[in-house]
Amino acid sequence: MVEYKSLLIIGAGVHGMTLAISYIEQGGKLDDLLIVDPNSAPLSNWTRQTDSISMSHLRSTRVHHVSSNPYALKQFASRHAYRSNHFKDTFGRPSLELFNNHALTLWDELRLDECFLGNERVMAVRKEGQGFHVQTDRRLIVADSVIVAIGQSATVVLPEWTTERCQHVFTKDREGESNHVTVIGGGITALHYVVKRVNQGHRVTLVTRRPLEVSQFDADREFMGPKGLDQFNRLQQDWTTKRSFVTRERKPGSAPNDLVLKVKRLIQTDAVTHQIGEVERHQDILMVNGERLDDSEIVLCTGIRPQPVKETFLQPLIEQLDLPLTPCGTPVLNNRLEWTDGLYLTGAYADLIIGPFARAVYGGQEAARRILPRLLFAQKSV
Numbered sequence: 007m008v009e010y011k012s013l014l015i016i017g018a019g020v021h022g023m024t025l026a027i028s029y030i031e032q033g034g035k036l037d038d039l040l041i042v043d044p045n046s047a048p049l050s051n052w053t054r055q056t057d058s059i060s061m062s063h064l065r066s067t068r069v070h071h072v073s074s075n076p077y078a079l080k081q082f083a084s085r086h087a088y089r090s091n092h093f094k095d096t097f098g099r100p101s102l103e104l105f106n107n108h109a110l111t112l113w114d115e116l117r118l119d120e121c122f123l124g125n126e127r128v129m130a131v132r133k134e135g136q137g138f139h140v141q142t143d144r145r146l147i148v149a150d151s152v153i154v155a156i157g158q159s160a161t162v163v164l165p166e167w168t169t170e171r172c173q174h175v176f177t178k179d180r181e182g183e184s185n186h187v188t189v190i191g192g193g194i195t196a197l198h199y200v201v202k203r204v205n206q207g208h209r210v211t212l213v214t215r216r217p218l219e220v221s222q223f224d225a226d227r228e229f230m231g232p233k234g235l236d237q238f239n240r241l242q243q244d245w246t247t248k249r250s251f252v253t254r255e256r257k258p259g260s261a262p263n264d265l266v267l268k269v270k271r272l273i274q275t276d277a278v279t280h281q282i283g284e285v286e287r288h289q290d291i292l293m294v295n296g297e298r299l300d301d302s303e304i305v306l307c308t309g310i311r312p313q314p315v316k317e318t319f320l321q322p323l324i325e326q327l328d329l330p331l332t333p334c335g336t337p338v339l340n341n342r343l344e345w346t347d348g349l350y351l352t353g354a355y356a357d358l359i360i361g362p363f364a365r366a367v368y369g370g371q372e373a374a375r376r377i378l379p380r381l382l383f384a385q386k387s388v
């Protein structure tokens with residue numbers, strides 16, 4: 007089976023969806039587009055992850071969503087009479103329900119299901135003539151342009167002290183939950199998960215390295231605009247310093263004020279026991295500050311990380327075209343997020359161009375702003 011398309015988007019998560027929706031909103035044709043994902047529906051990773059921690063509201067604001075129109079979410083909420091509790095605090099952080107309904111409604115209204123190949127995984131990409139030959143586990147797709155939007159959920163981070171009794175929150179088996187759970191991690195995922203388990207009537211011990219830390223966003227808000235990114239952009243191709251910049255400015259292990267306050271209240275009322283310290287392993291026993299951790303159930307909220315690009319389906323293409331990588335193994339992209347003519351990458355693979363918010367919802371919108379205008383112009387001029 008061979009499929010010919012102008013544009014192939016690999017991945018139908020938040021970023022893939024944003025690119026597909028923005029493409030159609032800006033005049034791209036359904037007939038020219040294909041989106042492929044191993045899940046049977048778009049947004050599957052996102053919904054699985056956010057469901058597993060019962061996240062109620064996003065950390066990002068109401069202008070961050072899957073459309074190229076910044077007001078689209080607010081307009082959708084008014085049209086469908088969403089009540090004010092669907093927007094939180096001065097930043098109007100949308101409820102997860104509103105965010106998801108907006109995204110999936112747009113997907114339906116723009117008839118994107120007609121170009122969606124679900125349950126299908128990309129296995130390898132090669133350049134042939136002017137286009138790309140993309141091999142999935144079912145067919146060959148020949149595309150003029152390819153956008154890789156595979157996110158960073160491939161690998162869950164398991165610290166070196168992990169034992170057999172530990173499960174990562176995003177891969178854990180929901181069966182067999184104990185009445186007492188030890189949650190390890192101090193970021194937004196851990197705190198949401200603590201609240202979820204307390205609401206289920208479970209006794210919770212929370213272990214964090216540092217006292218709970220407030221940060222409204224993943225990084226300082228100024229990094230969502232050109233002014234704030236001025237110093238970062240001036241580093242140009244100094245990839246090593248740019249990598250340090252991104253690592254320094256992203257704030258893992260922090261959460262918005264309302265969530266931190268909620269968990270602090272649970273600690274004050276003894277619904278949650280809070281231990282601050284490094285986890286250490288002695289044979290199969292985990293200890294913090296010299297005390298043994300209760301291991302009836304240990305849930306790690308220790309993050310996810312992107313697959314190194316050299317270990318993905320892009321490896322054959324990297325070899326074939328000798329594509330450049332930075333010293334830290336990130337693709338060397340231009341300002342349009344293009345690695346070689348017609349091949350674009352988003353998310354963590356684009357963070358040395360977009361900055362600390364590249365992996366967030368904003369990063370998908372910024373990728374659409376950078377990639378689509380020229381791509382659509384080129385398609386129209388053919």
Ligand SMILES: Cc1cc2nc3c(=O)[nH]c(=O)nc-3n(C[C@H](O)[C@H](O)[C@H](O)COP(=O)(O)OP(=O)(O)OC[C@H]3O[C@@H](n4cnc5c(N)ncnc54)[C@H](O)[C@@H]3O)c2cc1C
Nearest residue numbers: 017019020021043051064065066127128156157159366367
């Ligand atoms: C719990 C949680 C809460 C978050 N909350 C926020 C928030 O409030 N605001 C914010 O801005 N950001 C938030 N983020 C960060 C970020 O926005 C999300 O991680 C978001 O899901 C990233 O979207 P994505 O499309 O890059 O990745 P994903 O949602 O992981 O999508 C990637 C897609 O690519 C597909 N894929 C992978 N490999 C292949 C292949 N070989 N072939 C085809 N398809 C493939 C996957 O199946 C998946 O569907 C949150 C992250 C998490 C984990």
